[in-house]
Amino acid sequence: MKAITIVGASLAGWRAAQELREQGFDGRLVIVGAENRPPYDRPQLSKEFLTGKWDVDELALSDTGETDGLRAEWRLGTRAVRLEHRGGAIALDDGTEIRTDGVVIATGATRETIPGAGEIPGSHLLYTLDDALAVRDEIRAGARVVVIGGGLVGGEVASACQALRAKTTVVDVRHMPLVPTFGIEIAPLCFDLHEDNGVRTRCGTAATRVLGTDRVTGVELADGRVLAADIVVVAVGVTPATGWLRGSGLRVRDGVLTDSGMVTRLPNVVAVGDVARYHCVYRGQRVRFDHWANAMNQPPIAVRNLLAGRTVAPYTGVPHLWSQQYGSTLQFAGYVRPKDKVDIVEGTTAAQRFVATYHRGPRLIGVFAMNMPKRFAAYRRRLPAALAPSKQQASRELSASGPRR
Numbered sequence: 505m506k507a508i509t510i511v512g513a514s515l516a517g518w519r520a521a522q523e524l525r526e527q528g529f530d531g532r533l534v535i536v537g538a539e540n541r542p543p544y545d546r547p548q549l550s551k552e553f554l555t556g557k558w559d560v561d562e563l564a565l566s567d568t569g570e571t572d573g574l575r576a577e578w579r580l581g582t583r584a585v586r587l588e589h590r591g592g593a594i595a596l597d598d599g600t601e602i603r604t605d606g607v608v609i610a611t612g613a614t615r616e617t618i619p620g621a622g623e624i625p626g627s628h629l630l631y632t633l634d635d636a637l638a639v640r641d642e643i644r645a646g647a648r649v650v651v652i653g654g655g656l657v658g659g660e661v662a663s664a665c666q667a668l669r670a671k672t673t674v675v676d677v678r679h680m681p682l683v684p685t686f687g688i689e690i691a692p693l694c695f696d697l698h699e700d701n702g703v704r705t706r707c708g709t710a711a712t713r714v715l716g717t718d719r720v721t722g723v724e725l726a727d728g729r730v731l732a733a734d735i736v737v738v739a740v741g742v743t744p745a746t747g748w749l750r751g752s753g754l755r756v757r758d759g760v761l762t763d764s765g766m767v768t769r770l771p772n773v774v775a776v777g778d779v780a781r782y783h784c785v786y787r788g789q790r791v792r793f794d795h796w797a798n799a800m801n802q803p804p805i806a807v808r809n810l811l812a813g814r815t816v817a818p819y820t821g822v823p824h825l826w827s828q829q830y831g832s833t834l835q836f837a838g839y840v841r842p843k844d845k846v847d848i849v850e851g852t853t854a855a856q857r858f859v860a861t862y863h864r865g866p867r868l869i870g871v872f873a874m875n876m877p878k879r880f881a882a883y884r885r886r887l888p889a890a891l892a893p894s895k896q897q898a899s900r901e902l903s904a905s906g907p908r909r
């Protein structure tokens with residue numbers, strides 16, 4: 505391959521660029537990014553960045569030396585609008601086109617929204633650094649903040665608001681918001697941190713609309729109630745950024761579908777990070793996660809397969825996430841499924857310091873920890889072996905999920 509283009513200049517795109525050079529690709533490398541900023545790390549945006557403990561410079565994924573070492577053409581502030589000619593060309597929103605032999609799709613996701621959010625001053629979606637700067641500028645002691653979305657990002661925003669002594673309420677359509685992330689047994693132990701720390705919660709009712717004209721005044725709920733607000737932050741989930749791939753010939757269904765090696769149905773196009781719905785060797789089905797660890801760890805495999813022109817290795821990373829709220833560290837690795845058996849194996853829930861394991865039958869499939877990072881690491885190390893399919897299963901998986909399916 506003489507030319508490779510990476511679309512998306514965030515974590516997955518940056519890691520793909522590093523790997524391309526490390527794995528010996530010496531040709532033309534173009535990196536297209538819709539945000540007009542060099543790659544930065546998102547997770548801090550809802551954590552200590554909001555409370556002012558981190559600054560913009562500390563979010564950078566690389567220094568100038570590393571960036572120069574990539575010998576890449578950067579097209580920042582430019583959006584890819586079409587993938588054409590079976591991955592041989594990319595049309596950009598500035599009217600230009602890039603001819604390319606290989607493509608890495610790393611366009612991640614965009615924040616879902618509700619009517620009025622992000623349009624009325626004082627209401628914000630939280631996904632990008634610019635969003636976080638706008639939120640950070642506004643949060644102040646005594647302000648009434650409504651956080652829409654009680655998932656991990658919403659929880660972190662509420663925690664930051666509480667640290668800044670804002671009067672904070674978390675709203676979520678689910679009765680117990682963290683169930684999809686941690687399962688029914690562990691979710692309440694985490695969600696209770698809000699009320700334990702003086703943050704109000706309103707669960708089981710959707711927020712339907714942000715209210716206000718010149719300035720936000722409140723949030724309307726589906727049951728007709730209105731929560732008064734000076735600031736609204738929306739963190740209700742994300743949608744994979746695949747709109748630009750319409751008509752490309754790729755299969756897209758809540759993400760770009762790939763085989764187990766992150767290769768799409770076009771062998772010269774791979775997808776990585778939040779945008780990729782990949783065939784998981786452990787689950788035997790396609791999965792997609794909005795987790796930093798996947799965006800970090802998928803590119804080496806994707807690049808290897810891209811340079812080989814076919815899938816020669818599967819991605820075998822185990823999903824892993826963390827969150828920091830109210831001084832507590834929450835960590836999870838593996839998979840959550842209804843009917844898993846969950847046991848507290850170390851520490852106590854009363855002390856808010858414990859490890860829980862998730863089993864399907866005799867098989868360990870996940871581990872959670874609150875404030876026990878070293879013990880979490882020990883259990884997490886067991887997961888790849890515990891989850892691994894047999895050798896025959898693995899080779900069946902690799903061929904069954906081939907790039908042309």
Ligand SMILES: Cc1cc2nc3c(=O)[nH]c(=O)nc-3n(C[C@H](O)[C@H](O)[C@H](O)COP(=O)(O)OP(=O)(O)OC[C@H]3O[C@@H](n4cnc5c(N)ncnc54)[C@H](O)[C@@H]3O)c2cc1C
Binds near residue numbers: 612793824
């Ligand atoms: C506030 C926040 C906090 C988070 N905290 C955690 C955490 O604690 N732990 C954790 O595991 N994960 C966390 N995450 C998730 C984690 O940040 C993501 O999983 C990770 O950023 C995914 O990286 P990515 O490169 O795949 O996609 P993204 O980071 O979404 O980047 C995709 C990039 O592609 C660009 N793009 C999109 N479309 C186009 C186009 N058509 N042309 C050009 N460029 C395009 C976008 O502008 C964006 O810059 C958090 C996310 C957010 C938003």
